[in-house]
Amino acid sequence: MKNLRPYLWVLYPVLVFLIILISLTWFAGGAGEIINTISAKNEKVQTELNKRNNMQTKLAILKGLNKKTQLDKLKDLSLTLPINNQLWVLLSEMKSVGTVSGFRNTTVEFVSPNSDELQTILEKIDALKPLVSVKSLQLGSGKAKLEVINHWEALPKLTVALEEPLPNLTK
Amino acid sequence: MINLLPKKEEINTVNIVKHWLVLGSSVILAIYLVVVAGVLGYWTYLSFQDSSLTAEVAKLSTEINKFASLEATVRQIDLRQKSIDKILKTRKPVAKTVAKINIRPSSVSILGWDGTIITTIGQNSTDIEEYSNLLKKSFDNVVIDSLTQKGSSNWDAGIIVKNEKP
Numbered sequence: 001m002k003n004l005r006p007y008l009w010v011l012y013p014v015l016v017f018l019i020i021l022i023s024l025t026w027f028a029g030g031a032g033e034i035i036n037t038i039s040a041k042n043e044k045v046q047t048e049l050n051k052r053n054n055m056q057t058k059l060a061i062l063k064g065l066n067k068k069t070q071l072d073k074l075k076d077l078s079l080t081l082p083i084n085n086q087l088w089v090l091l092s093e094m095k096s097v098g099t100v101s102g103f104r105n106t107t108v109e110f111v112s113p114n115s116d117e118l119q120t121i122l123e124k125i126d127a128l129k130p131l132v133s134v135k136s137l138q139l140g141s142g143k144a145k146l147e148v149i150n151h152w153e154a155l156p157k158l159t160v161a162l163e164e165p166l167p168n169l170t171k
Numbered sequence: 172m173i174n175l176l177p178k179k180e181e182i183n184t185v186n187i188v189k190h191w192l193v194l195g196s197s198v199i200l201a202i203y204l205v206v207v208a209g210v211l212g213y214w215t216y217l218s219f220q221d222s223s224l225t226a227e228v229a230k231l232s233t234e235i236n237k238f239a240s241l242e243a244t245v246r247q248i249d250l251r252q253k254s255i256d257k258i259l260k261t262r263k264p265v266a267k268t269v270a271k272i273n274i275r276p277s278s279v280s281i282l283g284w285d286g287t288i289i290t291t292i293g294q295n296s297t298d299i300e301e302y303s304n305l306l307k308k309s310f311d312n313v314v315i316d317s318l319t320q321k322g323s324s325n326w327d328a329g330i331i332v333k334n335e336k337p
Contacts, residue, residue, distance in 0.1 A: 009189055013196035020203050034210065041217045048224040055231040062238040062245075070244045077251040081258070115273050115281035122266035131255065133262035140283025140290065153254050158246050162232050166242065167249035 051163040061166055080129045082152045089130060090150040097124035106135075106149060112142035268335055271309040275302045288316060289330045296320075299328045310335055 024031050082089070087105065094100050094108045098121045102109035110121060118139055125132050125148070135147040235242070272281065272289060276298045283290040289306075293299045296318065306313045311334035319327045 009193060013192045016196040016200045016203075020199070023207075038210070038214060038217070041214070041221065045217055045220050045224065048221065048228060052224055052227050052231065055228065055235060058242075059231060059234050059238075062235065062241055065241060065245065067241050067244070070241060070248065074244055074248050074251065077248060077255065081251055081255050115269065115284065119266060119269045119273055122269055126266050131258050131262075133258065134265040135263070136286060137265060138283075138285050139281070140285070151258050153251070155247055156250060158243055160242070160246065162235050163228075166245055 054163045054165050058163075058166055080131055082130050083155050085152050086130070086150065090132065090148070093125075093128050093130070093132060093150075094148070097121050097128070101143060102145075106147055108146045108148055110144045110146070113139070113144050115139060118144050271335070272306070272332070274305050274309070276305075287331060287333065289332060291328050291330060292321075293326045293328065294324055296326050299326055299330075303330055306330065306332055308336075 024034075090106075091100075091103055094103065094110075098113060098117070099111040100108060101111045110118075113121060118137075121144070122134060122137075125134060125146075131151040133149045133151065135149055137147070138145045269284075272284060275281070275291075276293070278295075278298045279291050279293040279302045281289060281291055291299065291302065293302065299315065299318065303313055303315055310332040312331070313333075314331045316329040316331045317327070321327055
């Protein structure tokens with residue numbers, strides 16, 4: 001034992017090395033694992049931070065909106081693009097732009113317009129609410145036959161994440 | 172003051188190695204402990220931030236949920252507006268096309284149009300030609316398909332128009 005005494009100092013660096021090695025591998029599962037865990041946690045915090053910021057902005061915007069104004073806006077847009085197919089509305093629209101001699105689903109016949117009158121009818125159709133598009137037309141023999149589309153769109157079901165930002169409301 | 176250096180007479184290779192190993196180990200241990208403390212501190216900070224953010228998000232969720240119907244309305248407005256914009260952007264400008272076809276000499280009348288062929292009647296062939304020249308300003312591939320004299324003063328013509336110029 002007395003012979004070993006001069007070499008006891010070796011224990012110190014060995015001990016330091018062992019402490020570092022054991023604590024890194026046994027306690028935490030390796031330095032790589034520690035870095036991975038910390039970066040994952042950091043990533044999670046950043047995600048939560050973005051989520052929190054988005055939600056704060058969204059809440060502030062929502063608090064500043066008037067529910068009645070928004071509902072009126074939606075109602076107004078639903079007049080331009082209804083939520084269901086309204087063929088009777090299409091018929092009355094067509095009657096309002098010219099003299100209708102025939103109507104079958106989406107095909108409308110107007111009585112004897114010349115090309116100038118047809119232009120007026122088409123301009124009126126462009127200005128209609130609900131929106132109507134002319135798919136094709138035939139002019140001749142004292143009538144104009146138009147294939148029209150009455151646009152409509154059902155209200156879609158929305159599933160939105162709470163943190164998802166609101167659409168641009170500047171329009 | 173404690174002198175950690177070996178005495179002059181004890182300076183030899185073994186002692187120098189011993190000295191540097193012990194000193195180096197101490198430095199490494201100190202750095203390691205600082206790093207461990209730093210990592211633990213950073214981990215504690217992240218954990219604290221994580222839990223406080225989670226609580227804040229939960230609180231905000233409750234607040235936002237109170238405005239759920241308003242949010243749904245806003246989103247429906249956005250979707251409907253986008254659909255309307257898309258329809259307005261993509262629907263055929265038929266009225267404009269007819270307006271272009273209607274630019275004609277006063278003596279020329281349009282009897283029919285099927286989207287491709289314009290059936291016209293004019294008082295003379297020159298008017299028909301003038302009309303076809305006017306059409307060429309708005310359409311590509313303007314071709315007089317047929318030209319028939321009817322009686323002494325009327326000319327029937329079929330003019331093919333394709334590819335409206337933008």
